[in-house]
Amino acid sequence: MRLTGSLDEPELAFLPWSTPLEEWPDELVVALPRGISRHIVRFVRLNHVVYAVKEVEEHYAQREYELLFDLVRRGLPTVEPVGVVLDRADESGEPLPAGLITRHLEFSLPYRALFSSSLRLETANRLLDALTVLIVQLHLAGFSWNDCSLSNTLFRRDAGAFAAYLVDAETGELHPTLSDGQRTYDLETAATNVAGELMDLQAGGRLHEGIDPIVTGVSLRTRYDQLWEEITGPLVISREDRYLLEARVRRLNSLGFDVAELQVSTQEDGEHINVTPKVVDAGHHSRRLFRLTGLDVEENQAQRLLNDLDSFRIKVGLGTQDEEIAAHRWTTERFERVMSEVPAAMRGKLEPAQIFHEVLEHRWFMSERAGCSVPFEDAITDYVTTILAKKPDEFAVLGARAGTPSDDTAELRIVMPQAAKEAE
Helix, strand or coil: CEEEECCCCHHHHHCCCCCCHHHCCCCCECCCCCCCCCCCEEEEEECCEEEEEEEECHHHHHHHHHHHHHHHHCCCCECEEEEEEECCECCCCCECCEEEEEECCCCEECHHHHCCCCECHHHHHHHHHHHHHHHHHHHHCCEECCCCCCCCEEEEEECCEEEEEECCCCCCEECCCCCHHHHHHHHHHHHHHHHHHHHHHHHCCCECCCCCHHHHHHHHHHHHHHHHHHHHCCEEEEHHHCHHHHHHHHHHHHCCEEEEEEEEEECCCCCEEEEEEEEEEECHHHHHHHHHHCCCCCHHHHHHHHHHHHHHHHHCCCCHHHHHHHHHHHHHHHHHHHHHCCCHHHCCCCCHHHHHHHHHHHHHHHHHHHCCCCCHHHHHHHHHHHCHHHCCCCCCCCHHHCCCCCCCCCCCCCCCCHHHHHHC
């Protein structure tokens, strides 16, 4: 047996690798919600960290490990590869499949675990929005997934939306850039897989009657085309309309993308220029929040927290030049104030940033019902006792408490381009 990789947990080397994965003892395996997979997958917990182990043919295990490593190095949303176990054999000497080890993504869930009974239209739209953003990010980096589906994706709650992470790169390919044909193939595969997954839910009585699997699957291409055009499409402006360029950059920032380079060329009439975003990186708001506060959160969560930070700065009378001072005070007086009110036993229910977002939402609804602004402290207390206490755990270390969290954020809306909203 050969185990290679960046193993930060030596105990991984002493797992029962000579035993087929499906026969690993129950006391070793952690009960976590799993998506549909054509391979045997088990979760193990070592020193409070959960790892996913997948059995797959040796060539594919080695290839997927290297692909995931490249994607993580590029900062793309995917699970983190830890190692690969090769040359496995059982006690009688018979060869066993290789084992791919990845670190389980905390607070993430497969799509089937994000709704309690049936998949509603609001949840389906938010899942497809998150999947669309993930595909665009991967395509911008030159990654062709070739087997994109809801089952090959993990989702984390991100304010009123979801953030999607690639969890299976077995069939993927990494290129300098992708051709239109490669992107089209990926999207056609994605639409087919999504429609099939929704049909499976429909057959089991777990799909809302208002959702058409075929139409919903096809809508993925519409969402993708609109977002891809917004991010990469050229902008033709006159020299007098330069404000449109700033508006375009701001619009991209609002979608969570940074413009790293602009390609500008003059048209034949000499009065208009053609501006094309050359390179865009996702994570505009999360990078800004991390720089100011050290909080590493999802993009929509970061945008919501930054809005609250800006409001706090105005409330305490600090100008834009005092942004770092305001960020320090906000972290101490607002964010950490909320976390201090959450009992230790409840901190595995949601990510801290998600808890803070939901406190803000809860305060807004309380104020609307009361007809006046409810004190921040009252909203924290009421949220913890009436909302958070009833939620199931979504942290990685779930053990026997693993369940299927209900879709209790249906009243919230994902922020998408206006064109995408109209298409829905």
